[in-house]
Amino acid sequence: MARVSANLIAAFRRTIHKLKHNAPYQWGHMGACNCGNLAQELTQLTKGEIHQYALEKSGDWNDQLIDYCPTSGYPMDLMISKMIESGLTIDELKHLERLSDQKILANIPLARRHHLKKNVKEDVILYLETWVSMLEHEWLNKHDSELIISKEKNIPHQVFV
Template sequence: MARPSEKLIEAFRKTIHKLKNHAPYQWGHMGACNCGNLAQELTQMSKGEIHRYAMQKSGDWNDQLIDYCPTSGYPMDLMISRMIEAGLTVDELKHLETLSDPVILEKIPFERRVKIKKNNKEDVILYMETWLKILEDDFLKNLKIQIPENKRVKTFA
């Protein structure tokens, strides 16, 4: 699973918010699809810039992730590298584009999960919200591990 960080969690929150508030969504557009919308937040590039970079190589996100080479010098590979540096993996990005990560899907109720379509904006939002919850939970678990017991604030119930 992705390496949870404040930056990654915030990028997911902003992406979800934008998608819920009428951000351009077009599954066939490299800068406005599932990965493209998250890439906008993680790279601070516009959908047009992302699309232009992607068109310098052939294929959709999945094809470009298969061919990803961090030392190629292609702008798309540099952008993917920035997403990986933010805590994601190539496999997670492939799954995001097709809404297919079994760990994330497992958290979605069965009756909803079986109806998910990779190119449906509402399904992308649900998938990202589910993933965000997993990231937030993992982030909080990691914080608890890093704070020694004697340094934690005591609460009274």
Template sequence: MARANLKLIQAFRGTIDKLKNGASYQWGHMGACNCGNLAQEITKYSKGEIHKYAMQRHGDWNDQLIDYCPTSGLPMDEVIDQLLEAGLTVSDLAHLEKLSSPEVLKEIPLPRRHSLKKNVKEDVIFYMETWVKILEENWIQQQNINLKINNIKTLQKNNEAEVLA
């Protein structure tokens, strides 16, 4: 599952808002599909640029992910690099394109889960909304853990100072 962080959460929220407000969606277009829309938000490349980069190699997002090489210098690999740097994994991206992540699907009520279609804009929005809620919950948990760790460290420092005084 993706590494929960503010940049990724904001990218999902931005993608969802754009899709709800009429952003171009076309599952067969590398820059306007499920991954393509999120990639636009993270990389700031246009759908046309992403599609052009993808056409320098063969296949859809899944093929591009299989062929991904971080040292190739190919523009599409640079797009994927930016997605990975934002906290996603190659597996996350493959699942996003097919709406198939087990972690996300288990949070979707059963009847809706089985009726999701990978190439229906409303289903993509719903899937992303579910995923971003998971990311937000994970991020909040991380912040609470970090706060507790910092409190423990502060208490330890205070106790050490008292003992040494």
């Protein structure tokens, strides 16, 4: 699972909000597809810029992720690096473009799970909502345990013993 952070969760939430409120969505457009919409929020690039960068190399998101080289100097590879720095993995990005991560799908009701289509905006929104819910749950669990440990370290009657 992604390296969870408040910034990553916020980027997911902004992406979902934009998609629900008529952000351009086109699965065949590198800047307006599943990965492209999330990339806009993580990189602050426009859909046009993302698409332009993608055209400097061949292939769709999956192909570009397979060919990803962090030292190539290609703008698309630099953008992917930024997404990885935000906490995502190459495999998660590949799965996002195809709506295929089994951990995420396992949290989608069975009636919908087997009928998701990679190029249907409503299905992308459901996938992203499910994923961000998982990330939020992980983030809360992590921070709750840190809070408990912090409280245990600062028990007043033990501090002054």
